[in-house]
Amino acid sequence: MPVLVMKFGGTSVATVDKIKRAAKKVGVEVAKGYDVIVIVSAMSGETNKLVGFVNDTSPLYDAREYDAIVSSGENVTAGLMALTLQEMDVPARSWQGWQVPVMTTSAHSSARIEEIPTDNINAKFGEGMKVAVVAGFQGVSPEGRITTLGRGGSDTTAVAFAAAFEADRCDIYTDVDGVYTTDPRVTDKARKLDKIAFEEMLELASLGAKVLQTRSVELAMRYKVRLRVLSSFEEQSDTAGTLVCAEEEIMESNVVAGVAFSRDEAKMTLISVADRPGIAAAIFGPLAEAGVNVDMIVQNISEEGRTDMTFSCPIDQVARAQKAMDEAKARDDINFHDLVADTDVAKVSIVGIGMRSHAGVAAKMFATLRDEGVNIKVITTSEIKTSVLIDRKYMELAVQALHDAFELEKAA
Numbered sequence: 001m002p003v004l005v006m007k008f009g010g011t012s013v014a015t016v017d018k019i020k021r022a023a024k025k026v027g028v029e030v031a032k033g034y035d036v037i038v039i040v041s042a043m044s045g046e047t048n049k050l051v052g053f054v055n056d057t058s059p060l061y062d063a064r065e066y067d068a069i070v071s072s073g074e075n076v077t078a079g080l081m082a083l084t085l086q087e088m089d090v091p092a093r094s095w096q097g098w099q100v101p102v103m104t105t106s107a108h109s110s111a112r113i114e115e116i117p118t119d120n121i122n123a124k125f126g127e128g129m130k131v132a133v134v135a136g137f138q139g140v141s142p143e144g145r146i147t148t149l150g151r152g153g154s155d156t157t158a159v160a161f162a163a164a165f166e167a168d169r170c171d172i173y174t175d176v177d178g179v180y181t182t183d184p185r186v187t188d189k190a191r192k193l194d195k196i197a198f199e200e201m202l203e204l205a206s207l208g209a210k211v212l213q214t215r216s217v218e219l220a221m222r223y224k225v226r227l228r229v230l231s232s233f234e235e236q237s238d239t240a241g242t243l244v245c246a247e248e249e250i251m252e253s254n255v256v257a258g259v260a261f262s263r264d265e266a267k268m269t270l271i272s273v274a275d276r277p278g279i280a281a282a283i284f285g286p287l288a289e290a291g292v293n294v295d296m297i298v299q300n301i302s303e304e305g306r307t308d309m310t311f312s313c314p315i316d317q318v319a320r321a322q323k324a325m326d327e328a329k330a331r332d333d334i335n336f337h338d339l340v341a342d343t344d345v346a347k348v349s350i351v352g353i354g355m356r357s358h359a360g361v362a363a364k365m366f367a368t369l370r371d372e373g374v375n376i377k378v379i380t381t382s383e384i385k386t387s388v389l390i391d392r393k394y395m396e397l398a399v400q401a402l403h404d405a406f407e408l409e410k411a412a
């Protein structure tokens, strides 16, 4: 039997009624002759609530217990989905990550899937089970402890199952009807894309578009999974939503495919560090060891042998970055006058494969922001994206202005 993977996000399983609605969609695919693997998230808000319990109990928590707790939301929805399908006379059962087992690394709270053996589930399909409902977001480490895959990780569970079971398609059901040119919550001019290239989706996801977890896009690209994003609240069809696919499958596309943003950024500036060979290694080595994900970097001009070094990192890593720099200073590895953290910033990025072959795209972005009176604090570019760090209060304005300037509401 051909296999289909269907993933339902938190809003799609937020209540017993919504689970019933999702289960009906599963029933439609079973009737077409598919063996279906359903991946479920926790009910929306549930994972946040569990994270809150952890923080209230133990601010410097044991990450293994964090995973044991925050993974539990998915256990509930997996069981409820299986029961709902059984009520519809569809043979179904639930599977927690460890039962499959979804084998992961031991990097608790951000584990990576290493292997998904297919024999257990395939044996049940062989016995007449039509739907395997799998709790997303969770796995088991080589030590036998429960792990989680990072926030939004059920997307990655879904794609990993699609790859392991060589599914015809991996359908990600969510609260929007596809991938848009930007988050439709920020501008009603956002346009749904029929197709988007893996590379573009990868950049958009990693730059803040949380419609898909970055790792899920990486896996889909590597294993050539046909990945589709569609609404769990609308009528189903084989062509609905957005297909994330190889660049070659897309005939026409805009130079800029989309605008992404992230509120969770901080800008850190080391004031007056000695400008000498090895200074960057002395700063960014300890930051990397401390697990700080440095994104953008600028070294300012040097005066009398001293310079300022600016970098950006996720806002929740500011304290860790500060500690690493203070320790490096105490060891006399680096010498700086002050470390200034600016936590009122946001990153706005434009992404598009067309940027490879079109000059002047970044310049147009900068001119657009100038016309809106938005000051740019840091810039980074790569082959298919340009990102700027700006004051957070201008984030929505910048996204809307860039969406207009690149005429993203119009298809190519």
Ligand code: ADP
Pocket (backbone or CB within 6 Å): 008, 009, 010, 011, 012, 041, 152, 173, 174, 175, 176, 178, 179, 180, 181, 182, 183, 184, 185, 204, 208, 209, 210, 211, 212, 258
């Ligand atoms: P789920 O709970 O189903 O996993 P998420 O909340 O994780 O859903 O992701 C869906 C949300 O992603 C949408 O509601 C939307 O606000 C947001 N989003 C951000 N950028 C985009 C984009 N470019 N296209 C579509 N949705 C986007």
Ligand code: ASP
Pocket (backbone or CB within 6 Å): 009, 010, 041, 042, 047, 048, 073, 136, 137, 150, 151, 152, 153, 154, 155
């Ligand atoms: N429930 C998890 C989260 O909220 C995983 C997911 O929904 O993808 O991050």
Ligand code: MG
Pocket (backbone or CB within 6 Å): 009, 152, 155, 210, 211, 212, 213
């Ligand atoms: Mg999500």
